[in-house]
Amino acid sequence: METNFSEKQLGDAKNKSSEKILRKCVHCGFCNATCPTYELLGDELDGPRGRIYLIKDMLENNKPANENIVKHIDRCLSCYSCMTTCPSGVNYMHLIDHGRNHIEKTYTRPLYDRFLRNFLSWVLTSTFNFRIISIITLFVKPLGFLFPKKIREMMNLMPVKFPKKTLPQMTLYPAEKRKKPVARIALLTGCVQKVISPQINEATIRLLNRHGVEVIVPKSVNCCGSLDHHLGKEKKSKEVFKNNITIWYDEYLNNGLDAIISNTSGCGTTLKDYGFIFRSDKDFKKKAKKISELTKDISEYLDGNVKLNFIKNKKIEKKYKIAYHSACSMQHGQKIHKEPMNLIKKTGNEVIEIPDGHICCGSAGTYNLLQSDIAKKLLKNKISNIEKIKPEIISTGNVGCISQISNATKIPILHTVEIIDWYTGGPKPKILERI
Ligand code: SF4
Numbered sequence: 149m150e151t152n153f154s155e156k157q158l159g160d161a162k163n164k165s166s167e168k169i170l171r172k173c174v175h176c177g178f179c180n181a182t183c184p185t186y187e188l189l190g191d192e193l194d195g196p197r198g199r200i201y202l203i204k205d206m207l208e209n210n211k212p213a214n215e216n217i218v219k220h221i222d223r224c225l226s227c228y229s230c231m232t233t234c235p236s237g238v239n240y241m242h243l244i245d246h247g248r249n250h251i252e253k254t255y256t257r258p259l260y261d262r263f264l265r266n267f268l269s270w271v272l273t274s275t276f277n278f279r280i281i282s283i284i285t286l287f288v289k290p291l292g293f294l295f296p297k298k299i300r301e302m303m304n305l306m307p308v309k310f311p312k313k314t315l316p317q318m319t320l321y322p323a324e325k326r327k328k329p330v331a332r333i334a335l336l337t338g339c340v341q342k343v344i345s346p347q348i349n350e351a352t353i354r355l356l357n358r359h360g361v362e363v364i365v366p367k368s369v370n371c372c373g374s375l376d377h378h379l380g381k382e383k384k385s386k387e388v389f390k391n392n393i394t395i396w397y398d399e400y401l402n403n404g405l406d407a408i409i410s411n412t413s414g415c416g417t418t419l420k421d422y423g424f425i426f427r428s429d430k431d432f433k434k435k436a437k438k439i440s441e442l443t444k445d446i447s448e449y450l451d452g453n454v455k456l457n458f459i460k461n462k463k464i465e466k467k468y469k470i471a472y473h474s475a476c477s478m479q480h481g482q483k484i485h486k487e488p489m490n491l492i493k494k495t496g497n498e499v500i501e502i503p504d505g506h507i508c509c510g511s512a513g514t515y516n517l518l519q520s521d522i523a524k525k526l527l528k529n530k531i532s533n534i535e536k537i538k539p540e541i542i543s544t545g546n547v548g549c550i551s552q553i554s555n556a557t558k559i560p561i562l563h564t565v566e567i568i569d570w571y572t573g574g575p576k577p578k579i580l581e582r583i
């Protein structure tokens with residue numbers, strides 16, 4: 149695609165990167181065919197190619213965003229299905245991130261929108277705030293009819309009961325039965341995940357410890373910064389990124405780290421992008437690149453680095469039909485698809501792919517809260533595709549998808565790591581007690 153940035157504009161590192169991306173696009177439109185919002189809404193501007201034009205126009209012409217541009221950019225799920233399809237290697241992820249930052253700088257959203265976005269950023273990035281709001285929700289829910297539609301929907305999605313933690317909160321979980329661990333990793337335990345699904349981190353820690361891996365959980369690393377990053381809140385997300393980079397890099401230098409493990413693919417995608425985000429920051433460039441290089445999704449790490457001891461278990465006689473839901477951030481963001489399926493296959497269970505598995509379930513960070521009508525349609529389609537193949541269990545690697553899908557089906561849904569933990573000596577996941 150021809151671009152018309154001035155020399156002065158190209159002096160800006162972000163414009164320079166975006167220009168390179170834009171030049172790769174040959175406007176073939178193949179990406180539209182796999183874009184969930186284009187498929188649902190049928191408008192060129194709700195597909196990747198249309199959005200690319202909108203962003204190009206804003207950036208090249210120093211144009212502030214307007215209501216129409218914001219509507220179409222906000223409808224993008226950041227699922228990156230278009231990136232998997234694009235034959236020219238257009239990095240849509242970096243372009244839409246730039247577009248979102250431009251919107252936040254040049255457009256004043258209506259008051260109610262600003263309130264909602266700030267509120268979500270405040271609630272979902274802090275476990276403390278999340279707990280407070282869930283308690284308030286418990287009392288206010290009966291009066292839900294008095295609130296606007298979006299707030300009512302958020303109340304309905306807000307969990308009011310949380311599972312009990314079964315592992316003590318520590319900063320170091322030593323490898324079992326070994327004086328010297330086979331590896332040392334830092335685990336990102338996430339912000340909301342550790343409150344609503346603590347069993348995911350617990351399964352990860354148990355499984356790694358049992359296989360000789362020492363796990364550290366630095367106290368001051370909480371959120372990965374992804375949520376604010378996707379809301380276009382550049383300043384706040386960069387503060388979080390810098391905090392995490394500093395802590396992990398110090399740990400890497402002083403005590404050694406073989407990997408940084410994420411068990412939420414949405415967070416892992418952002419961690420792997422820290423290097424790009426800080427590409428022109430002289431203080432953080434090198435450190436951020438190292439953190440991205442060290443980051444691995446738990447399924448990627450287990451499949452490539454750990455010799456798993458599956459137990460020939462008399463207690464686990466039943467074999468299950470497991471549908472694998474490939475989260476967008478996992479398959480399109482990190483290009484990890486075979487690894488989790490390989491792991492599940494090794495348990496002896498049957499693994500099946502979901503029809504139209506490349507299409508998002510509608511969760512997408514805060515998308516199901518901010519764009520609930522589109523998210524509901526995507527969820528309905530996802531559930532219908534899952535139910536067509538009649539699985540007994542659904543497995544996935546992203547807590548957002550787990551919450552979204554479990555709201556619409558009775559089929560139990562587990563994080564892949566819970567299955568692997570169980571088949572290598574961990575406890576049977578509680579949710580399976582009912583089947
Ligand atoms: S598939 Fe790639 S090259 Fe073709 S229009 Fe989409 S982004 Fe551009």
Ligand code: SF4
Nearest residue numbers: 183224225227228230
């Ligand atoms: S990220 Fe997803 S929703 Fe956004 S343009 Fe690409 S395919 Fe469409």
